[in-house]
Amino acid sequence: MNYGFTMALDGSHTFLAHRFDDRDVTSRDEPVAIEMPVALIFAGRSFAVMLATPTDLADFACGFALTEGVVEDVDEIESIEIRRLERGVEVRVEIPPDRALALDGRRRSLAGRTGCGLCGVDRFSEALRPVAAVGGDAAVTPAALHRAVVDLPRHQLLNARVGSVHAAAFADANGEILLTREDVGRHNALDKLIGALRARSIDSRHGFVLVSSRCSYEMVHKTASAGIGLIAAVSAPTSLAVELADKVRVGLAGYARQGRFTIYARPERIATA
Known part of the structure; x- marks a missing residue:
């Protein structure tokens, strides 16, 4: 199915659905969340394809790059380009050359279930990557x-x-x-x-x-x-x-x-x- 860009802006698409209850059947248009492949491409290198809702994709690319260790700071992201394809979306992110080279040793396979944070990881060391402890003593009531x-x-x-x-x-x-x-x-x-x-x-x-x-x-x-x-x-x-x-x-x-x-x-x- 080819979703138009305007359809994806609010993350939903309408389908004709039939509602059954104890007495009768009614037909109505029902909004359904869009789920489509979103390819994350860093410096021309395909890193991961996630099944996602195609909203806030620039935020998605920034957050993914940060939490996956592609970059250490959002300022390292030089540009983000979102390209609509027939069956999904490409999010092309430009990063410094040294960051791009570091990706070659840890590129993921291009298949992932919906929102699976470990899709394509084939090494235990990659699945359980270290992360720094959170400093400070901030607490909430x-x-x-x-x-x-x-x-x-x-x-x-x-x-x-x-x-x-x-x-x-x-x-x-x-x-x-x-x-x-x-x-x-x-x-x-x-x-x-x-x-x-x-x-x-x-x-x-x-x-x-x-x-x-x-x-x-x-x-x-x-x-x-x-x-x-x-x-x-x-x-x-x-x-x-x-x-x-x-x-x-x-x-x-x-x-x-x-x-x-x-x-x-x-x-x-x-x-x-």
Whole structure:
């Protein structure tokens, strides 16, 4: 299927659907989240193809480059060009020559499931790449975390229409949500958020990430790489996520829902006094 560019701008496409209930069948146009291949190409080198929602792709490219160690700072990204193809999107990112050469030893295969942060990785050392511990002692109150949890649905504009995308939000120390990004893939949403934070020079050291998904190893890894000291997820974490969070000093809260949450790692990131 060939999606036009205007179709992809809001991340949804309309299909004729038939709704069955106990009494009758009704036909209506239903919005569905767009999922399409997005090829990330750095300095002419194909690095990864992710199945993603084709919105905020410049933020996606920036965040992916940062969290995957393609660059160390967003200022190293010289340009981003988005090209629409018949079956997907190419995001072509120009980076310094030394960064491009470093990619040759760790290029991913060009196939990936939706938002899979480890797609194409064929070495354990690549799957479990080291990441620096988050410095400082910034902590947020339970009230701030609760405020963001309650407010998150209001920022999930695409999900309100299609009901099938994840959100990653950044809230300040008071729990006010400053930015939100959405995608069919939870890793993609977080990459988009981190890219947006860096592009807008938002200081992420005194806030936290809230995601509408489970929390995996890769989600903690990306959070730590952005220097953010706390990630809260509406669902549960995985074992590797908890182990990594403890190691790199990232607070990890699971089951973050109205009225409750559970801290699995680094409880000092929650200010209870």
